[in-house]
Amino acid sequence: MSELALALRQVRYTNKAFWRNPAAAFFTFAFPLMFLVIFTTLLGSGTVTVKGLEFNQSTYFVASMAVFSMITACYTNLAIGVTFQRDAGILKRTRGTPLPGRAYLGARVTHVVLMSIILVAICALFGWLFYEADLPTGVSLIRTVVVVLVGSASFAALGLAITSAIPNADAAPPIVNATILPLLFISGIFFPISDDTPTWIDTLGDLFPVRHLIDAFLGAFYGKPFFDFSWADVAIVAAWGVAGLLLAIRYFSWEPRR
Amino acid sequence: MSDRAIEVTGLRKTYGDLEAVRGIDLRVLVGEVFALLGPNGAGKTTTVEILEGYRERTGGEVSVLGRDPAQAERGLRERIGIVLQSTGIDPFLTVRETIEMYAGYYPSRRPTDEVIEVVGLGEKRDTRVNKLSGGQQRRLDVAIALAGDPELLFLDEPTTGFDPGARRNAWDMVKNLASIGKTIFLTTHYMDEAQNLADRVAVIAGGSIVAEGPPESLAGRDRMKTRIRFRTVAGAPAPDLQSATRLADRSYLMLADADETTKLVHDLTAWALDTASGLDLLEVTPPSLEDVYLELTESEAGSE
Numbered sequence A: 001m002s003e004l005a006l007a008l009r010q011v012r013y014t015n016k017a018f019w020r021n022p023a024a025a026f027f028t029f030a031f032p033l034m035f036l037v038i039f040t041t042l043l044g045s046g047t048v049t050v051k052g053l054e055f056n057q058s059t060y061f062v063a064s065m066a067v068f069s070m071i072t073a074c075y076t077n078l079a080i081g082v083t084f085q086r087d088a089g090i091l092k093r094t095r096g097t098p099l100p101g102r103a104y105l106g107a108r109v110t111h112v113v114l115m116s117i118i119l120v121a122i123c124a125l126f127g128w129l130f131y132e133a134d135l136p137t138g139v140s141l142i143r144t145v146v147v148v149l150v151g152s153a154s155f156a157a158l159g160l161a162i163t164s165a166i167p168n169a170d171a172a173p174p175i176v177n178a179t180i181l182p183l184l185f186i187s188g189i190f191f192p193i194s195d196d197t198p199t200w201i202d203t204l205g206d207l208f209p210v211r212h213l214i215d216a217f218l219g220a221f222y223g224k225p226f227f228d229f230s231w232a233d234v235a236i237v238a239a240w241g242v243a244g245l246l247l248a249i250r251y252f253s254w255e256p257r258r
Numbered sequence B: 001m002s003d004r005a006i007e008v009t010g011l012r013k014t015y016g017d018l019e020a021v022r023g024i025d026l027r028v029l030v031g032e033v034f035a036l037l038g039p040n041g042a043g044k045t046t047t048v049e050i051l052e053g054y055r056e057r058t059g060g061e062v063s064v065l066g067r068d069p070a071q072a073e074r075g076l077r078e079r080i081g082i083v084l085q086s087t088g089i090d091p092f093l094t095v096r097e098t099i100e101m102y103a104g105y106y107p108s109r110r111p112t113d114e115v116i117e118v119v120g121l122g123e124k125r126d127t128r129v130n131k132l133s134g135g136q137q138r139r140l141d142v143a144i145a146l147a148g149d150p151e152l153l154f155l156d157e158p159t160t161g162f163d164p165g166a167r168r169n170a171w172d173m174v175k176n177l178a179s180i181g182k183t184i185f186l187t188t189h190y191m192d193e194a195q196n197l198a199d200r201v202a203v204i205a206g207g208s209i210v211a212e213g214p215p216e217s218l219a220g221r222d223r224m225k226t227r228i229r230f231r232t233v234a235g236a237p238a239p240d241l242q243s244a245t246r247l248a249d250r251s252y253l254m255l256a257d258a259d260e261t262t263k264l265v266h267d268l269t270a271w272a273l274d275t276a277s278g279l280d281l282l283e284v285t286p287p288s289l290e291d292v293y294l295e296l297t298e299s300e301a302g303s304e
Helices: A003-020 A022-043 A057-087 A090-095 A101-131 A138-163 A169-186 A199-206 A209-221 A231-251 B044-052 B095-103 B112-118 B134-146 B164-179 B191-197 B218-223 B258-274 B289-302
Strands: A047-050 A053-056 B004-015 B018-029 B033-037 B059-064 B080-083 B152-156 B183-188 B200-205 B208-213 B226-232 B251-256 B279-285
Touching (some): A022 A057, A053 A057, A057 A209, A101 A138, A169 A199, B004 B183, B018 B044, B018 B208, B044 B183, B164 B183, B200 B289, B208 B289
Parallel strands (some): B080 B152
Antiparallel strands (some): B004 B018
């Protein structure tokens, strides 16, 4: 079997095991969708001014929670899941079989990218049903798909990269959350970075990929006149993804670290 | 094709200042069950993991099925099966799904049902891995290693932590595998395991091979003396057997070469019948692999 066929076959097993794991399914699906409902219900009634344009907060949160669910699936849950499998010796066993390492990891990444597409679709449908958000069509749809694919693959690469900094499975949730939560806060996932936000937060957020992903998503999903879409944001996210991939190739460990 | 499944010459492995393996030679023939026996920390797992391709060696030559395992070729991995000392299995797949998943990585594979029967998990085929007992998971480990129909199977301490019944089952399984022509490289620290399963044994201690051979004659075991211990009943006269040494009140010991054991036992029982005094206790113990092993590994430990 070719490497690609092996990888696609592996996606099926990954998916089967994923849905039977209550914790994985809950934290990937129920958790971000619960946040979507909570944020839009509690905080969605006002408006916010972002880059000079007034926005309904509910509209904003539909987009930011779509990005949040992508990051949770691709970065947080992939990194924690892979570290647990590494500690349990599952990765070491796989390494001793003819399955090429990149086919195995490619399957893991492909799976979380697929989960991201479903999650973003659910968020978009939720916004359309309850907040009259338009579903993207035409160029917007193509841009949105590109942003979701590039964003989820990049964060999955970063998720694989961070596992090499995690000493054991117990340390996985704290390390992963410590690296991502502050970025989520300063990048406008939970609070929009409005024109009233201190400039240094804006500047700091721009250094990291989360902010660029949410800007790219808002631009692609809603488009003009609300938001400008910029390929530069997509490129910066992709650059982070490539950096994550290179780090993962160099430092990824298939065996438990002691 | 070569008749050697594994050939190792002058294998060395150092971790920093620690010399884990100090230049060992090993030869395993095709179809043979070979056991690498040694105490914990002797270098067994380091050696087997170099053969499996998990570790890079510091020096020496290694050939597994004619290839260098350090190259980590897919072609070699397609022909070997590995049961590591401790490895996990995805807990959410069933026994059958797990075996099918791994079998799919290999060009030639054994039918899943056949593999399940070989390891005796027939009744658990649709059970999820997290519902299996420790022993059943270990059997699934072996099933996974067999799924790709390997020519050579590595078993690293396959029965550590097993209860006696589970160990017997595991041994039967290994004998089955050997009978269908698999070459098996086994590590263990159980003497009886090596004795029961292996065609040939190498004893490793402190990173060096201290003895090698069939378990029956390892390190001159076939030339070691049999111990005959006996105790006379109260009030019996002292035996007039010149080879008997008195240990305690009525306890005696005789050391016999293999070829004179029968005669000495005969003399002893004849004396007991003649004097009508009988024996309270009679033990005839041929030299065990354990005696040999302890002697070999203790002298090594003492020299450090």
